[in-house]
Amino acid sequence: VEGAEDDAAGGAADAAGVTAADLVIGLSASGRTPYVAGALTASARRGAFTAVVTCNPGSPLRSLARVAIAADTGPEAIAGSTRLKATSALKLILNGFSTALMVRLGKTYSNLMAEASATNDKLRVRRVRMLREASGADEAACEAVLTQAGGDLPTALVALLAGVGAQQAREALNATDGTVRAALGVAQQMSALLRLSKEIPGRGQLS
Known part of the structure; x- marks a missing residue:
């Protein structure tokens, strides 16, 4: 939804159901997205474990999460777009996380999905x-x-x-x-x- 990323209150509202038993991961290629900031802040107040994945090493969102992963992908080939290598990097990080999660939960055997x-x-x-x-x-x-x-x-x-x-x-x-x-x-x-x-x-x- 265009414009939704600028709505910090919307992010907080969407995190209303978060509890201390949850993990909340905020994604922001630019590292400045208000919606993500609102969701992380609200989630932290509810005791959730928070993390942020960004492509901006100097992201102000890092202070809002317990764990920050910053992929310094550098400038895009086409200025003004983060839907290129920055977003691809975020997806690769999430793929790595979900793979590790499946292994940790015992859903695999060797390199096979069990x-x-x-x-x-x-x-x-x-x-x-x-x-x-x-x-x-x-x-x-x-x-x-x-x-x-x-x-x-x-x-x-x-x-x-x-x-x-x-x-x-x-x-x-x-x-x-x-x-x-x-x-x-x-x-x-x-x-x-x-x-x-x-x-x-x-x-x-x-x-």
């Missing part, structure tokens, strides 16, 4: 390809495990990598907040205990 909804044919094929890359199993085996897992990619991934059934994989994921790498350790322990119980006489007495 959670991918199969909303079309391309994504359905991609799920099987990711299972093959992660496990080394052939396409038929991956499709079979994915079916047993009810189409849930993390469950199928843990089942293949840990050599357990879909139910055990699901229990391991539930015990680790859905983090595949952590669930692998749990599933492998479950599998080892199960094998041990079968090898020991009187296993019904085990506790």
Whole structure:
């Protein structure tokens, strides 16, 4: 909306629902946008963690945020426009942040997205390809495990990598907040205990 960036009060109003549990990131290529200043100020008052991403190292917005990232991209090839390399730099920074966030939240395994909804044919094929890359199993085996897992990619991934059934994989994921790498350790322990119980006489007495 043209002109909205000049409205500091509008930024503050849009931050009315922010709480101390939130992270608020302000984007401003110029580093002077009133709307962003209003939103950051209001968010900080509500206890939110604030950050600003700008292409102006001397941005006055830096004092309004706990963390400031300044990409010094220099003058644009065409003066008067920030929709060129400055905005591209902001997008790259956000891409890096979202990638790190997915890793930190346990949504990945190695360099693969461990959670991918199969909303079309391309994504359905991609799920099987990711299972093959992660496990080394052939396409038929991956499709079979994915079916047993009810189409849930993390469950199928843990089942293949840990050599357990879909139910055990699901229990391991539930015990680790859905983090595949952590669930692998749990599933492998479950599998080892199960094998041990079968090898020991009187296993019904085990506790």
